[in-house]
Amino acid sequence: MKRSLVITLVVLLAMALLASLATAGATATAAAPAPEKSVEKELAKLKALAAGKKKADSFRFIVLSDVHTPPHTPAGQTPPEQLANFSNLVEEINLLKPDFVIGTGDLIHGYAKPETLNEEWDTYLGIVANSKQPFLSVEGNHDIFDKPAEQVWQERMGPLYYSFDYAGSHFICLDSVESQNWPDDGPQTIGAGQLAWLKADLEAHKKAKNIFVFMHKPYFVEDRAAASNWPEVHKLLRQYPTRVVFAGHYHQYRKYDTVDGIEQVINSTSGSDTGNTPQIGDFRDYLLVEVNGAKVDWLVIRPGSIFSSDLIDQALYRELEASQKQITFSPQIEPFAYAKPPQSITVTVENPSAAEVDSEITWQMPNPAWRITPQSAPIKIAANGKASAQFNLQLTDARWTAGMLPRATVNMLLRQGTRRMPVDTELTRAADAMDCPRAPAMKIDGKLSEWKTARAVMVRPEEADNWNPDNFYGGIRVMWDGKWLYIAGEIQDDKAIDANPTNDNAPGDMLGVGIAGKDYRLGMQGGKGVIYLGGNDGYKPYPAAQIAATHKGNVTVYEAALPLSVIFKDAPKVGDKVEIGVYASDQDGPAGAAWMGTATTAMMK
Secondary structure: OOOOOOOOOOOOOOOOOOOOEEEOOEEEOOOOOOOOOHHHHHHHHHHHHHHOOOOOOEEEEEEEOOOOEOOOOOOOOOOHHHHHHHHHHHHHHHHHOOOEEEEEOOOEOOOOOHHHHHHHHHHHHHHHOOOOOOEEEEOOOOOOOOHHHHHHHHHHOOOOOEEEEEOOEEEEEOOOOOHHHOOOOOOOOOOHHHHHHHHHHHHHOOOOOEEEEEOOOOOOOOOOOOOOOHHHHHHHHOOOOEEEEEEOOOOOOEEEEEEOOEEEEEOOOOOOOOOOOHHHOOOOOEEEEEEEOOEEEEEEEEOOEEEEOOOOOHHHHHHHHHHHOOEEEEOOEOOEOOOOOOOEEEEEEEEOOOOOEEEEEEEEOOOOOEEEEOOEEEEEEOOOEEEEEEEEEEEOOHHHHHOOOOEEEEEEEEOOOOEEEEEEEEOOEOOOEEEEOEOOOOOOOOOOOOOOOOOOEEOEEOOHHHOOOOOEEEEEEEEEOOOEEEEEEEEEEOOOOOOOOOOOOOOOOEEEEEEOOEEEEEEEEOOEEEEEEEEOOEEEEOOOOEEEEEEEOOEEEEEEEEEHHHHOOOOOOOOOEEEEEEEEEEEEEOOEEEEEEEEEEEEEO
């Protein structure tokens, strides 16, 4: 699944200028490819296959996604089924004898150092080598997430985006994880360089009978692609014979809305974990696409089964999504650091159907720190009515509210009361919003004695399932005056490491803050605070700011003052809202680097 490596609103202006590759019946962004690179090698196989093809415009291909191939590890550390899922899948695809296969991203587990990435790519490519068909690869956010990972891809796999022709059709493989899209939950766009390449590529192949587009992140899902420029991309695609856009990322099959004649499909995971509601696409699958001239269709295949492309009822999915909003909680969990959780929770369930619902509310705890009693309680809801139930809540440590929250499940009636389905939703957390009060006379010393009027919003872990607040926890506060915007961060960490903010792969322990399109990184070096500002040429020291950092026990305090005149085009005033993205890294965890991140809104007071 997608990983929210850094939750920040920063849009970096870095843009990769990639040349167009036109060789072996294909165009690509890299220069002359090395024979050992996977994409170029598979394109060469495909060209040879096309040369011997008898029926010019009829063929089949497979689309799969999110296999998350793990590395070779000692016995017991990798679930045996994780490798078997992908290996068995390749063998099954061999029996189907498609013309070729395309994997749309998250092909390895990723988010690791280059040596581990190479080990994972060894495993992935070793399985791909068993394919009897050309096997093309498209990168996902688990494959490329920083510059070193991008370099490994280019060295092992090939171009970041490319296109090729086969049997009268044109195939375009896009890069949805470009550097300006790091972190995962920041703005998600097709960059200007790639967009210019796409325009030229489409125009050069406008006479193709069909055009197919492949990418990892489904930017056409408007409510999930923050600040996406997909409308611009779609407007371009619709000018040409584009038939289908294939994507992955969400581990759930959906045949999404057809727009301007272009079908849009999200493929589920082909080898990793899914949700537990198969009625709405929670299952492992891959797609067998059949092309006959301008006619295109596909089958949804699960191990041992074949399903039509209309397997998932879009209306039912939307009804199930809407029903999640019919389960509400009071009070909400506060987003502030060290805020005490409520001692009781009231769950209210609405029943929009014309039939009475006789069900129960059942809780699932994310970890032993949480306890809700009773664990389940009956609830009877009149037709077109609502009902509530109250539960006691106990939490051993308030810091756990930064992580995963308990989930409540209710069997609801859908399809006008004719279909009973489980609906589950997480205990809700109040919006990450905070005040930015006027600052008193400030001294930037890392002691925070002047910060009593500013409440800290907690910075949440991005890998909440294996997170522990004893290892990594934090909060951030902001204040301002007529000259400065002040930032204070308090990060609990069981071990402090000096920062290296210029290296994305190993930044050390640090606090990153994104404000008004600029990315600042605060850290310690040699016991002193340092601050860097990101730009087109990387991160450089930022002497215009003031910075102090202290470390005592397991708490590192960062205190900084940033000049308002540089941050904002117009001087801020009381009542203005400032969007702030915050992230922090911890480099000494047992499983490698850990990250926390929060996007928040600060109100100028």
